[in-house]
Amino acid sequence: MDILYDYPLYRPPSEANSLIFQITLGCSFNRCSFCNMYRTKEYVERPWDEIKSEIDLAANAYPEAQRIFLADGDALNVATDKLIQILAYLRPKFPNLKRISCYAMPKNILQKNDDELDKLKTAGLDMFYLGIETGNDTLLKKVTKGATSKGIVQSCRKAKQHGYILSCMIILGLGGKRYTNEHISDTARIISEITPDYLGALTLYLEDGIYNEFMTKFSEPFTALEDIGILEELERLVIDFQPVKPVIFRANHASNVYSIGGTIPQDREKILFLIRDLKLRPEMLKPKILRRF
C-alpha cells in the first residue's frame, strides 16, 4: 500500500527520487503573488499519529531510501519539538538515509533560535530549499514575498552558520521590463553575499489562477520579458554572480526557456557561451507549451 498524498504535491527537481512525507499541508504564508502552488489548500500541521503511520508504511515498502523530503510548502514552520520527534523516528527506520530536506522561508529560519537550529541539525535535518526570488526590495514588496533582502541574507547566513546545506531559488523576469536592471543587479549582489551551495534560476510563469492577483499587487503596468530578455537577465546574472566558493548552478526548472547548468565560477564561460548561442538561435528554446511553474 502506498502513501495517500494530499495533492497538489510539490518538491524541488533534485528531490525527484526522494521519499516524501507531508508533515504539513499547504504554506503557512501563501501570499506570494507569483506562486499558485498551495492556493487550494489551508495550511495545516498534520497530527503525529498520521505522520508516524506513513513513516511505518514507507519504511516497510522502501527501507533502502536515501533521501527524504518533508513537504509541503514550509515544513520548517512546525514547532522544533515536533520536528525533532519526526526526525528521530525517521533516522532508525531508514538505515541508508543520507539527507533530509525541506522548503524554508526566511522567516522560518529567523524564528528558530540558535539552539533549535543546532538541535534540528543534530536530529538529522540537513538541507533547506529557500526562495530568494529577487534581491530587490521594491520587487519583494510588489510580489508580496513577506521578506526583505536584509532578512533573506540574514536567514541564509544563519542556516549556513548552523551547518545546513542551502539551495536557493531566484526568478528570472520577476520585475518585467521596467525592473529588469535592478532585479538582476540586486539579485546578483545578494546571491554573491549568501553564496548558497546550490542556486536555481526559475522563470516567471503566471498560471491562470494567480495572474490577476500578480498584476493587481504589482500596482503598476507589468510588461513581461520575452525569451530574449530572460536570456539577457540570465547572462547578466551569470556574469555578476561572484560567489566566495564554487556554487552548483541550475536553470533547468520546468519554467525555464532551456535547460542550463554548471558550477560557478569554473563553468561560467561555458554557460555564457551557451546563453549567447541561444540568443542567436531562439528556435532552440523550449516551446512555450511545455513550460510551467
Ligand code: SF4
Ligand atoms: S513562494 Fe513559497 S512562501 Fe511564497 S506562497 Fe509559495 S510556497 Fe508559500
